[in-house]
Amino acid sequence: MTSAKGLEGVVVASTAISHVFGEEGRLVYRGYAISELASKASYEEVCYLLWHGHLPNRAELDGLNATMRVRRELPEAALATLRALPKSAGPMDALRSVASVVGAALPIDGKPTYDQAVQITAIFPTIVAAFNRLRNGKEPLAPDATLGHAANYLYMLTGERPPENHVKSLDTYLVLLADHSMNASTFTARVIASTESDLASCVVGAVGALKGPLHGGAPELVMDMLDEIKSADNIHPWVDDALNSGKKLMGFGHRVYRTTDPRAEILREMARQASSAEFFALARGTEQYAIQELNRRKPERRLYTNVEFYSAAVLNSVGLPRDLFPSTFAVSRVAGWTAHVLEQLVGNRLIRPQSEYTGPEGLKFVPVEQR
Ligand SMILES: CC(C)(COP(=O)(O)OP(=O)(O)OC[C@H]1O[C@@H](n2cnc3c(N)ncnc32)[C@H](O)[C@@H]1OP(=O)(O)O)[C@@H](O)C(=O)NCCC(=O)NCCS
Structure with missing residues (x-):
């Protein structure tokens, strides 16, 4: 028995509530785009x-x-x-x-x-x-x-x-x-x-x-990243440096999407309307260069913008402190x-997967005084 790391590709439930069409970049709730x-x-x-x-x-x-x-x-x-x-x-x-x-x-x-x-x-x-x-x-x-x-x-x-x-x-x-x-x-x-x-x-x-941070904790880190980058001329060196030192860029990559997250497209337009021209140019410039570099370095993963990147700008624009994102x-x-x-709960069955055991076997118990 081998494990699917991170359960990638494993179907664990049937649901009629929502679906991510990762290749096409579509999300539906109950059939509605x-x-x-x-x-x-x-x-x-x-x-x-x-x-x-x-x-x-x-x-x-x-x-x-x-x-x-x-x-x-x-x-x-x-x-x-x-x-x-x-x-x-x-x-x-x-x-x-x-x-x-x-x-x-x-x-x-x-x-x-x-x-x-x-x-x-x-x-x-x-x-x-x-x-x-x-x-x-x-x-x-x-x-x-x-x-x-x-x-x-x-x-x-x-x-x-x-x-x-x-x-x-x-x-x-x-x-x-x-x-x-x-x-x-x-x-x-x-x-x-x-x-x-x-x-x-x-x-x-x-x-x-x-x-x-791999799930919902990313957007405040997106704002921290944009703060650190600070100006358009610092985008390339900052992104290069982060990727060269093995850091993950917050707001990019997804387990299922192999193209831009459709929510990011909508949030990008909202951020364009709601943010200052200077801030939006910094965010958009960072997005474009990050995608270019991520795809140059990991072409097989197809890494694009996820929902968190522009969530940060939109929540910022309505006045929320970043740690409330x-x-x-x-x-x-x-x-x-x-x-x-x-x-x-409709037709529930206990979710209880198995694991691949990698520990030892057959060890003999030694009383604590003799260890
Ligand atoms: C979202 C995320 C957790 C998906 O994870 P995953 O499906 O397990 O993807 P992996 O971690 O296996 O990534 C595959 C490869 O791409 C790289 N990668 C993925 N996202 C990356 C990112 N944002 N920046 C840099 N590299 C990234 C990984 O380092 C990995 O490289 P490796 O094959 O050399 O180890 C991941 O893309 C990530 O950490 N993104 C940044 C955090 C973020 O934005 N979170 C909000 C999610 S909505």
């Missing part, structure tokens, strides 16, 4: 689509909006946990910890349900926003039930009603990131679901998987995680 959803659907409509398999009619959408808006408040235990976190806790640590407390406090237990999926998706932005305010010495704000999901998230962060262009940008970002077939965090959520655990546990595990990714992806958990 991401490009169409990005320009036409709200995040709440996409949540409904992912959970139910069809776009909501007016009454269904109004119903979901009304429910999500009254499910945003944090339980007291969650606020107390946020206040008790050490100063060194990062936003993803806070989200992971407080999502767990929310699960225990509400409670979110037993067999995962659609109602719980709505609840946990509705409350995610409140956790992130409350954490951000507390670490800046400000009191958390109560959610504003007159605002949609994206607008309310921005409001709870800043205390001001956000400008329409920021709301639109963030809403589109949330649509684009809401699901992505069998990515690492979604797989994590499905593995936990397959043990018949509760929905909060699935989501907490998924947040942990998303935190790593991964938790904002989670604010979006929680819809996909919960949809996958519900799907996993």
